[in-house]
Amino acid sequence: MSEPSPLPSVDRVLNLSAMQPVIARFGRTLTVAKLRSVLDEARTGWRIGAAKVSLSEEEAVARCVHQLEAGEQRSLRPVFNLTGTVLHTNLGRALFPEEAVQAVTDVLTRPSNLEFDLASGERGDRDTHVEDLLCQLTGAEAATVVNNNAAAVFLALNALAARKEVIVSRGELVEIGGAFRVPDIMARAGCRLIEVGTTNRTHLHDFEAAITSKTALLLKVHASNYAIIGFTAAAAEAELAQLAHRHDLPFMMDLGSGTLVDLARWGLPVEPTPQQAQAAGIDLVTFSGDKLLGGPQAGIIVGRRELIKKIKKNPLKRALRLDKMTIAALEAILRLYRDPDRLAERLPTLRLLTRSADDIKAVAARVLQPLQNKLADYYSATVCDCASQIGSGSLPVERLDSHGIAIRPVKKGRGEGTALEKLAAALRALPVPVIGRIEDGALVLDLRCLDDEAGFISQLAELNVAP
Numbered sequence: 001m002s003e004p005s006p007l008p009s010v011d012r013v014l015n016l017s018a019m020q021p022v023i024a025r026f027g028r029t030l031t032v033a034k035l036r037s038v039l040d041e042a043r044t045g046w047r048i049g050a051a052k053v054s055l056s057e058e059e060a061v062a063r064c065v066h067q068l069e070a071g072e073q074r075s076l077r078p079v080f081n082l083t084g085t086v087l088h089t090n091l092g093r094a095l096f097p098e099e100a101v102q103a104v105t106d107v108l109t110r111p112s113n114l115e116f117d118l119a120s121g122e123r124g125d126r127d128t129h130v131e132d133l134l135c136q137l138t139g140a141e142a143a144t145v146v147n148n149n150a151a152a153v154f155l156a157l158n159a160l161a162a163r164k165e166v167i168v169s170r171g172e173l174v175e176i177g178g179a180f181r182v183p184d185i186m187a188r189a190g191c192r193l194i195e196v197g198t199t200n201r202t203h204l205h206d207f208e209a210a211i212t213s214k215t216a217l218l219l220k221v222h223a224s225n226y227a228i229i230g231f232t233a234a235a236a237e238a239e240l241a242q243l244a245h246r247h248d249l250p251f252m253m254d255l256g257s258g259t260l261v262d263l264a265r266w267g268l269p270v271e272p273t274p275q276q277a278q279a280a281g282i283d284l285v286t287f288s289g290d291k292l293l294g295g296p297q298a299g300i301i302v303g304r305r306e307l308i309k310k311i312k313k314n315p316l317k318r319a320l321r322l323d324k325m326t327i328a329a330l331e332a333i334l335r336l337y338r339d340p341d342r343l344a345e346r347l348p349t350l351r352l353l354t355r356s357a358d359d360i361k362a363v364a365a366r367v368l369q370p371l372q373n374k375l376a377d378y379y380s381a382t383v384c385d386c387a388s389q390i391g392s393g394s395l396p397v398e399r400l401d402s403h404g405i406a407i408r409p410v411k412k413g414r415g416e417g418t419a420l421e422k423l424a425a426a427l428r429a430l431p432v433p434v435i436g437r438i439e440d441g442a443l444v445l446d447l448r449c450l451d452d453e454a455g456f457i458s459q460l461a462e463l464n465v466a467p
Ligand SMILES: *Cc1c(COP(=O)(O)O)cnc(C)c1O
Pocket: 148, 149, 150, 151, 176, 180, 221, 222, 223, 224, 225, 254, 255, 256, 257, 287, 288, 289, 290, 298, 299, 392, 393
């Protein structure tokens, strides 16, 4: 006969008065399942003799609560982006202004006219909520929207050039972080890629010589995340447009980031706009919703009416369409663009990009002491100059003057790198994880994107710094 188990039964623990608030908080199903697994774990340990000690009722409750609480934390949650990259793809890119949050809440919590024409009472088209705004703001004849810019390029290629040839310069066959590679998208869209020119130089005559009866489209791709400098040449957009039109071909540009306003107005590096692209004769322009535009993840296509019409008719449009949350947010963001004078205050992305170095320096001065107090004798923190970047492939060589805190281990020599990694991990383990970057033997926290200073400082109490 085996020894009786030194563990309490599930029922016994469940009926303890200490368990009642736990059941009320987490629900009966989850609590019972967790308690079972806590007791099973202990039983296994007891059987294999790993844990000789028995589990008391109180311990069972405590373990159960601890595990239930650990499971409470959402997987997707806010972090402090102190990387210095404002539009950080891995950290969620653009942030919404209140107007967009409210618009999303409204359509999520109440029925809406998503695909319902209020004037006629008949079925409507979900694109209408943003199409007019996009046309007004970009000067386009028509517009449509899909899941992201990768989808926009894919859909446009498939709709306009499936089983046909698309001519692109070799200098523009880019890969944009992750899995967006122009040649791959082209192949999946069913188009044949015709590369012309060389990596650094492509001329108008290179395009001209490649045009055949199978050509369906000329494509230009914004080099986004890299720059070719030195001995370079690219065919002028206006000349390419003329060439395309002489051959009755559409000319499309993947603009990548795509802002609707001239960034020079705020002293920011200049990015081409869809307005300029169309003025140069480009027939179709695609760009992202959550890069410089500062809105939700979306792919925007603007341009000539008959081309947009073809794109909208393609069955893939249905597969790549936007949901109501995104449309609501995008409309709210586009509305802000109608008042460009106040854009830098109202659009978080632009506000962060235009934040003055002095303002950021003042933030650094305020957070330095609380941080140093916490880092005690293990690390030393100093205010440093640093350079932020826009991110998401915009303006790869341009940097924005910024300030931050550079943290270095006090103990020099071996183990310095490990100490920095440990601190970086401890910062990531905070309730609102803090993400910095390790650079030149220091952990740098670029403060351009720190808005919630009080929240940042108050959670330092929970930072575990002992290296
Ligand atoms: C970012 C980018 C894309 C991909 O856009 P997503 O909205 O992230 O899908 C495509 N092309 C260019 C040139 C880009 O910069």
